[in-house]
Amino acid sequence: MLKPILIAFTLLLLIPNFIHRDINDQLAYDGKEKFEPGLVALNSLDQLEQYIDKAAAELHFSVQSPAYPLLVENIIARRFYHGFSHPSLSENFIAALAEKTIGYGLGCKVNTNEIMKHENAACSQQSMVMMEIFRRKQITYRSVGFQHHYAMEAQVAGNWYYLDANMEPNMTLEERKEINWMGQADQLKKYYDASRFKNLDYQFGNGLMAVNGSINEVPAKNARFFQDFTAILSKIAWCIPLLILAYRSRTAKTPNKRLAKNHLYAVGTGSMYAV
Numbered sequence: 001m002l003k004p005i006l007i008a009f010t011l012l013l014l015i016p017n018f019i020h021r022d023i024n025d026q027l028a029y030d031g032k033e034k035f036e037p038g039l040v041a042l043n044s045l046d047q048l049e050q051y052i053d054k055a056a057a058e059l060h061f062s063v064q065s066p067a068y069p070l071l072v073e074n075i076i077a078r079r080f081y082h083g084f085s086h087p088s089l090s091e092n093f094i095a096a097l098a099e100k101t102i103g104y105g106l107g108c109k110v111n112t113n114e115i116m117k118h119e120n121a122a123c124s125q126q127s128m129v130m131m132e133i134f135r136r137k138q139i140t141y142r143s144v145g146f147q148h149h150y151a152m153e154a155q156v157a158g159n160w161y162y163l164d165a166n167m168e169p170n171m172t173l174e175e176r177k178e179i180n181w182m183g184q185a186d187q188l189k190k191y192y193d194a195s196r197f198k199n200l201d202y203q204f205g206n207g208l209m210a211v212n213g214s215i216n217e218v219p220a221k222n223a224r225f226f227q228d229f230t231a232i233l234s235k236i237a238w239c240i241p242l243l244i245l246a247y248r249s250r251t252a253k254t255p256n257k258r259l260a261k262n263h264l265y266a267v268g269t270g271s272m273y274a275v
Contacts, residue, residue, distance in 0.1 A: 016093035027083030085118035143213030147205035
């Protein structure tokens with residue numbers, strides 16, 4: 001009875017690895033963002049970095065220039081449209097199912113090269129991609145958290161500049177300086193398109209201060225570990241019931257071999273207790 005159950009479990013754990021489908025909710029492009037489908041061809045961080053470097057060279061922006069972080073924000077705003085990217089079942093069915101059943105962002109990608117495989121990314125994911133570019137360019141950065149939104153800041157020439165590739169605020173370089181909005185979330189609302197964002201009070205709260213993350217922190221370390229571990233486990237989990245089946249088959253045969261050996265010994269010695 002146990003054998004068919006173990007075989008069924010093997011198939012149950014194996015089949016998702018062949019299903020290239022995202023079972024979690026995805027938002028469609030709303031037609032209002034800066035998203036440019038042609039930039040989806042930049043599907044790795046190396047390609048994205050090269051594209052940014054080329055654009056910066058054409059504009060004569062140095063990495064140390066305050067205009068450089070704004071260029072990065074603009075390119076990433078055009079590379080993605082809003083919406084969480086998740087692993088397909090074939091990529092990591094454990095994380096995908098965890099997100100579907102439990103939530104808490106367990107299946108929202110945090111590996112930046114994995115995010116680059118998608119045309120959509122949420123506020124935190126777009127900020128993570130920017131952080132990785134800044135980390136490569138040795139630009140100091142930190143996250144900026146709001147009630148229901150996630151953005152970031154980059155430090156250039158002694159000033160912190162506010163960046164939000166996801167919600168695309170209309171701000172000048174001077175307006176982006178932290179000394180001009182002083183970490184007060186309410187001071188940022190006027191820079192967002194109210195026709196697109198109907199509930200800025202929900203995203204930024206009322207009368208709240210932004211929460212800054214640690215400088216140059218690698219974000220979502222726990223989620224990264226969970227997703228990396230379950231991605232491997234998703235690929236090999238089907239082997240576990242097979243190993244159990246093989247072990248049980250081996251242990252079941254061992255007593256039979258022992259009985260057969262005892263029988264031959266008993267016959268050879270003429271024992272009256274031969275089995």
